[in-house]
Amino acid sequence: MAELALGLSLDCLRNISLGNDAVQAGQGKSGLQGRELAGKTVGIIGTGAIGCRTAELFKGFGCKLIGYSRSQKQKALDLGLKYKTLAEVMREADIVSVHTPLTPETRGLIGEKEIAEMKAGTILINTSRGPVVETAALARALKEGRIKAGLDVFDQDPPLPADYPLLGLPNLICTPHVGFDTRESIDRRAVMAFENVTAWLGGEKVQTML
Template identity: 40%
Template sequence: MSTQAFTVFVTAPKLASSGADLLAKAGARVIYLERGDDAAQVERIMASEPVDAVISRTAELSARAIASCPTLKVVSKHGVGVSNIDVAAASARRIPVYVTPGANAPSVAEMALGLLFAAARRIAWMDAELRAGRWSRAQDGIELRGKTLGLVGFGQIGQRVALACQAIGMQVAAFDPALQSSPVPGVKLVASLDALLPLADVLSLHVPLNKHTRGMLGAAQFARMPQGAILINTARGEVVDEPALIDALRSGRLHAAGLDTMAVEPLPAGHPLATLPNVVLTPHVGGSTPAALAAMASGAAANVLGWLQGQPVDASRCVNPEVL
């Protein structure tokens, strides 16, 4: 099969030029989704076009979509979280699903740090007060030096956050069942989430969404954290029981939260999280700097082209390596 015949479906309206240029150079025909997050349109295109490869953004890639496309050979996530892809359906057809590990790690780590500082010092609230003409000098901010950062998940993003927080004088502990020893000197690995919670003046989440992590933080977990702790979530909103989080923020059990992701996105109008003064919110853009988008686009394009051209990328990028 010549490279001229490859059809690549990008489930978004555009792809950064670093990836689009690789596809063009390979002679691929590229189809884009007209509107982001349109799962119905994804299924229509998959059923009606000879798609060889999918570069998956945020729209759902369902079992129905995968089953309806007999030509499909490979899928790559534009990023690392595959909760929107029916990996089991792909595996059943021996279709590899690749990811782009590390491509957005610097950007997501920096967003986590930005949310942490904003939450600890009420920066967003004071900014809004000043813009409203009020000189509201909040003096109840938390100095982070000497506090303990707890990391749930200690991959490339968590490791970057750890190094930055160590640099400002924080202690760091982490829970990651995939690790036997800490890749960052001075970081204490603990054996369970329950062991981490009482240590964590700040808890930062860096895990994928799966059956083990969905709803992993609720009222019982918040009760085990130090009084006045801070929660940072740049992972997935569904990892947290939001009603329990809202209760913990209202009661003062938690000092604040910095959230780049919520259980329902876009955040519905009038949502309680948007009414709380001790919450900093951003619209799931941690990995959406131009640098991160370029790295994810080129990585995803390289993943699918490598498979289609008979030169697969490293198997460590595949989330279902049993099909290789």
């Protein structure tokens, strides 16, 4: 999921999908000038294991790291991430990447108010859970062209209905909830499942699957 968050960010910055569409349609590069990832401020919302791994990847590209989470993690601090309020992260970040679980507290965490705080041209990435971001508020911001977004999750799993409010909007790159789905991760999950059964039978602590 961390790699997909990075990939969606690069697509939004460098217009990779739009460039493919242009070439396939027999067109050139007009209007497709991109932006570089290096030097951007990345806001990580939720600094658990996945959020920290995402921060680590962005740091490798020369990004400044800020974040918001209910608790501070030493690994995030070691990466140079500076914790701020949610409002500060939304105002200061060039890219906001969401990595929180879905709980009563995080449902609608990124709504109209938070999206309004974002600078023009900011990229919102969500590879966590769809309902963490309010769909209607995001749709309005995309229609107005104020921000870009890369989404792997929605408030319902794809295939989405034809009248879904985010379909066909500009400045949006979507994938159909595939963040967890790689050959390597499925193999690791299988191995971990068997190791957990063995650990449980032996009265040992089991591993958490991410």
